[in-house]
Amino acid sequence: MTITLPANAPKSTPEAFEYVGSMGPQVTIDDLKILALVEALGLELYAKMAEGTDNQAVQDLLMENGHEELLHAERVSQAIEILTGEPFPIPPIDQNPIYTPLPVSEVTRDSLGKLAEAEFAGQDLYAGIAASFDNADAKALFLQNGKEEAEHGNRLAKAAKLL
Ligand SMILES: [Fe+2]
Numbered sequence: 700m701t702i703t704l705p706a707n708a709p710k711s712t713p714e715a716f717e718y719v720g721s722m723g724p725q726v727t728i729d730d731l732k733i734l735a736l737v738e739a740l741g742l743e744l745y746a747k748m749a750e751g752t753d754n755q756a757v758q759d760l761l762m763e764n765g766h767e768e769l770l771h772a773e774r775v776s777q778a779i780e781i782l783t784g785e786p787f788p789i790p791p792i793d794q795n796p797i798y799t800p801l802p803v804s805e806v807t808r809d810s811l812g813k814l815a816e817a818e819f820a821g822q823d824l825y826a827g828i829a830a831s832f833d834n835a836d837a838k839a840l841f842l843q844n845g846k847e848e849a850e851h852g853n854r855l856a857k858a859a860k861l862l
């Protein structure tokens with residue numbers, strides 16, 4: 700399966716998060732494709748992060764977020780199909796064109812706090828995306844993701860307190 704992305708598409712995990720962070724206010728279908736691929740990195744990135752702590756409860760919270768990120772990728776993919784009529788299947792991680800592995804680093808209260816901020820910002824991001832499109836079904840999928848990003852922030856804030 701070949702995924703066609705625009706020339707300015709990110710080529711690495713850090714670039715991909717930067718791209719998503721600067722998206723908007725009018726979000727395009729190409730933006731949505733990159734967003735879907737970024738969400739699809741989430742499980743792998745959270746799993747890698749969980750390796751950076753011995754605290755089982757923190758690991759569990761990280762993995763709950765990770766599994767939901769994959770669900771987010773599926774919802775964005777569904778929205779792309781609704782909006783374009785063309786399927787955009789989520790590739791396995793080793794075929795994700797924007798994925799580059801990140802090093803394992805120690806999980807700290809501070810690192811979880813920063814990540815919680817990024818997750819909370821995800822709710823606003825999805826609200827902006829929902830406002831960019833008229834289709835009610837697509838909007839509902841974006842808003843559901845946004846609601847869960849806020850829950851991710853809450854889970855990370857809870858995890859931070861455990862360290
Ligand atoms: Fe997400």
Ligand SMILES: [Fe+2]
Nearest residue numbers: 818821848851
């Ligand atoms: Fe998230």
